[in-house]
Amino acid sequence: MRETRRPDTVFWVDPAAVRDDHLTLDPEESHHLLHVHRAVAGTPFVAVDGAGSTYECLLASSERGVAVGSVKHRATDLGELPVPITLLVGLPDSGPSETVVSLAVPLGVSAIDFVACSRSGRPPLGDPRLARLTRLAVSALKQSRRSRLPVIRSTPSLEAGVGLLAPGARFVADPEGQPGLRPAEGAMAGSISLAVGPPGGFTPEEVADLKNAGFEPISLGYSRLATETAAITLLAVARNYLK
Amino acid sequence: MRETRRPDTVFWVDPAAVRDDHLTLDPEESHHLLHVHRAVAGTPFVAVDGAGSTYECLLASSERGVAVGSVKHRATDLGELPVPITLLVGLPDSGPSETVVSLAVPLGVSAIDFVACSRSGRPPLGDPRLARLTRLAVSALKQSRRSRLPVIRSTPSLEAGVGLLAPGARFVADPEGQPGLRPAEGAMAGSISLAVGPPGGFTPEEVADLKNAGFEPISLGYSRLATETAAITLLAVARNYLK
Numbered sequence: 001m002r003e004t005r006r007p008d009t010v011f012w013v014d015p016a017a018v019r020d021d022h023l024t025l026d027p028e029e030s031h032h033l034l035h036v037h038r039a040v041a042g043t044p045f046v047a048v049d050g051a052g053s054t055y056e057c058l059l060a061s062s063e064r065g066v067a068v069g070s071v072k073h074r075a076t077d078l079g080e081l082p083v084p085i086t087l088l089v090g091l092p093d094s095g096p097s098e099t100v101v102s103l104a105v106p107l108g109v110s111a112i113d114f115v116a117c118s119r120s121g122r123p124p125l126g127d128p129r130l131a132r133l134t135r136l137a138v139s140a141l142k143q144s145r146r147s148r149l150p151v152i153r154s155t156p157s158l159e160a161g162v163g164l165l166a167p168g169a170r171f172v173a174d175p176e177g178q179p180g181l182r183p184a185e186g187a188m189a190g191s192i193s194l195a196v197g198p199p200g201g202f203t204p205e206e207v208a209d210l211k212n213a214g215f216e217p218i219s220l221g222y223s224r225l226a227t228e229t230a231a232i233t234l235l236a237v238a239r240n241y242l243k
Numbered sequence: 244m245r246e247t248r249r250p251d252t253v254f255w256v257d258p259a260a261v262r263d264d265h266l267t268l269d270p271e272e273s274h275h276l277l278h279v280h281r282a283v284a285g286t287p288f289v290a291v292d293g294a295g296s297t298y299e300c301l302l303a304s305s306e307r308g309v310a311v312g313s314v315k316h317r318a319t320d321l322g323e324l325p326v327p328i329t330l331l332v333g334l335p336d337s338g339p340s341e342t343v344v345s346l347a348v349p350l351g352v353s354a355i356d357f358v359a360c361s362r363s364g365r366p367p368l369g370d371p372r373l374a375r376l377t378r379l380a381v382s383a384l385k386q387s388r389r390s391r392l393p394v395i396r397s398t399p400s401l402e403a404g405v406g407l408l409a410p411g412a413r414f415v416a417d418p419e420g421q422p423g424l425r426p427a428e429g430a431m432a433g434s435i436s437l438a439v440g441p442p443g444g445f446t447p448e449e450v451a452d453l454k455n456a457g458f459e460p461i462s463l464g465y466s467r468l469a470t471e472t473a474a475i476t477l478l479a480v481a482r483n484y485l486k
Contacts, residue, residue, distance in 0.1 A: 236479035
């Protein structure tokens with residue numbers, strides 16, 4: 001049976017494939033819409049471009065297996081946090097890196113930098129690995145109904161990572177820090193940066209550098225947290241204070 | 244080479260295997276201490292019993308591959324939250340269930356109930372599955388340096404799950420709720436219960452039942468969160484308010 005109900009799935013569309021009131025899905029997304037969801041002319045579907053736009057469409061044509069949608073409504077910044085949050089994560093193994101992407105993207109992070117810290121014991125991630133993590137981010141974006149694809153990058157040192165940050169509130173997970181995140185009124189209005197160490201933690205020198213760069217040390221308390229758990233916890237706690 | 248430095252690992256000991264000032268590791272943990280970490284008589288090690296006690300020991304003997312430790316110091320409730328937090332999680336697939344255990348145990352949860360909700364579409368977890376999740380919990384407990392093993396259970400309905408809860412502050416993740424968790428001063432002093440729906444969410448009837456049972460609806464905001472992400476987020480946010 002062919003379907004004319006709207007699939008409960010969001011489709012990815014390249015921003016360059018949106019022209020006036022029509023958009024064209026790539027072969028993989030077209031296949032998914034036409035063959036997995038069995039869409040026919042007139043079937044409604046939703047597409048997101050990762051650059052802030054979410055489109056409500058009707059399937060206009062499916063010639064040669066290419067799905068073209070007629071745009072009925074366009075919304076901007078659906079599912080996005082009111083302020084950008086960047087996460088600096090001391091580069092861990094690949095499993096924990098994937099956990100960070102899978103959980104932090106739905107929570108609204110704007111950028112994740114897997115920083116090759118002293119105790120990471122490895123070089124920054126190369127392009128194939130970043131491409132894989134970005135594919136995970138696209139999948140998480142679609143599932144969570146966000147509209148802006150976070151940047152996934154990997155810098156070779158904490159200094160390089162900090163150099164890319166916008167001004168604003170900064171917090172680092174540090175067992176020696178103040179217990180719990182208790183931001184001052186109004187502190188969470190700008191661009192927010194969060195940092196968690198690699199397995200084994202930041203070195204004392206790295207912690208000192210972060211403090212000099214304006215990072216407030218926050219203890220996530222009580223027990224020892226793995227890098228990925230600390231990253232998600234700090235992000236969850238910070239976004240709870242956004243208005 | 245044999246090692247006399249303390250392994251950076253915590254060993255599991257059954258509470259019944261602790262007698263006065265000695266404790267006996269089971270065969271698996273003994274093997275780990277003696278053969279992986281190459282401990283010899285006099286090597287210090289740390290053991291946790293999951294019932295609140297953490298023991299600093301010296302290896303006293305290793306006859307027939309059984310490690311017996313002489314207890315030098317015992318601490319109580321190391322790594323534990325000041326108040327118990329119970330997490331009701333609408334039963335998801337096995338992957339997300341394992342993610343919840345792996346991340347919520349280090350964050351200090353006291354009990355996790357995987358509740359077979361209306362939209363879970365499956366019966367509560369059986370003993371083999373609970374045993375597997377409990378093994379994951381033991382591993383997470385050791386890595387995070389906690390001392391009380393959380394209860395992992397699975398109830399057949401929300402009513403059954405709620406019936407097992409202690410009195411205290413209660414919050415449910417609900418897209419229709421107040422944005423963000425902003426507990427009243429002093430509200431987080433008792434036993435805390437948190438609830439998140441299964442994939443597809445709680446039914447309106449389940450949400451109404453939770454509200455009647457004193458659960459305050461809290462929106463985790465902005466985007467659509469998978470069950471496991473919502474569970475970890477609500478737990479992270481709640482524990483940030485503990486004193």
